[in-house]
Amino acid sequence: MSDLPFFSAKAQPRVKRYPPLMKFTSRLLGALLPAAALIWLVGFFGSSHSAWVLAATLLAVALAYQLWQLYRLNAWLLDPHPESVPDGVGNWGEIFSALYRQEKRRRKDQRRLTATLSRFTLAAEALPDGVVVLNDNDRIEWCNRVAEHHLGLSRKRDLGLTISYLIRQPHFVEYVNNERYTESISLHPVHAPDTLLSIQIFPFEATLKLLVTRDVTQLEKVSVVHRDFVANVSHELRTPLTVVGGFLETLLDLEQPNRDIEHRYMRMMQEQTRRMQRLVDDLLTLSRLESHSGEHREEDVNLSLLLQMLAQEAEGLSGGRHVVVLENHGPAWLRGNRDELHSALGNLVSNAVRYTPEGGCITLRWQKQGDGVCFSVCDTGIGIAPEHLDRLTERFYRVDRSRSRDTGGTGLGLAIVKHALLRHQAQLDIRSISGEGSTFSATFPPERIVNR
Incomplete structure (x- = not known):
């Protein structure tokens, strides 16, 4: 109960219960009879000294008994326990019996209240959001562990302190003081600047407030990715559409038909159309992989045949400008979705061809690695600087945007590779040295290997 000082147990009103008439009458007679007996003794013996001594003695004994019982009552009230x-x-006897029953009832109510508050505390601690209880002076009455983590608070150190004294960002202080809590505010905590919190205050009861914090860092990142995605798609589509529109305007403005110009412009428009088609196809593929929608049928895939196909595609894309080498030392069969594997591994191969200068060497390697199996593409291309490696699988991320467009890339290839491999519990590893070349490796777990 001490952990939650803002809660107080209100005593329930009790109906007054009076003793029965006979019991009250007997108690009254019990009090009057000794007094009557004392008066009779004094009257019987007259006003002799002995009578008064006897009366005084009896009164002293009665008074001493009452004082002794009062002393016992006072001692018990200082440390009340039903058993004592x-x-x-x-x-x-009636008084002590009533006190015994009352104390037992009070302790039972206290245990029930303690259990209720304990359950509340456990529930508040289990919340994914931070909770801080403020009094009418905006002083901290209680907070859960999530709030401690979010706001850098300490229950041992900060209880009773004003919240705006501990969190001093101006817009937070203004929010607390203005008392307009219909909307939430965003806050980057000083102790964790990379974290974004959504904070809102909810008044309750007469003077208390509930300050709720929620970590929205990931939501904000998703929102940023979404905005960047929309901006990138718009940009990628706008460029070819602008080119096609310009060619069409030029063709319409020709006063005399010119077959050479028309043919050249038609070829350029066809290339831009194909570029848009590749972008749309990659977007649909990536969307399907990320959302796990669509049918994901798995079968025993003949990797030996797929590797030969990939090597042939590399040679066709290269047009004789590179040396393509295939090294097949791994198992012939792999469990998976053939189309997704072809798409993932084919993207790695096509990237090597695009970014390797003429005369370079591209090696496709399939071999055992530990308990698993690894497909790698090693090239002698331009390489990639270290600061770009961690971001290569982001959608539309390009090391050199102009070169990517010149080679026909959509900026989605490695994102497709990553998600397709994840569907096969495989890991993508990228190693590169700028100016020397790159190695892209896809490692599959042993569960994917099919022994025939």
């Missing part, structure tokens, strides 16, 4: 309630007779 004093015992007594008569009225004192």
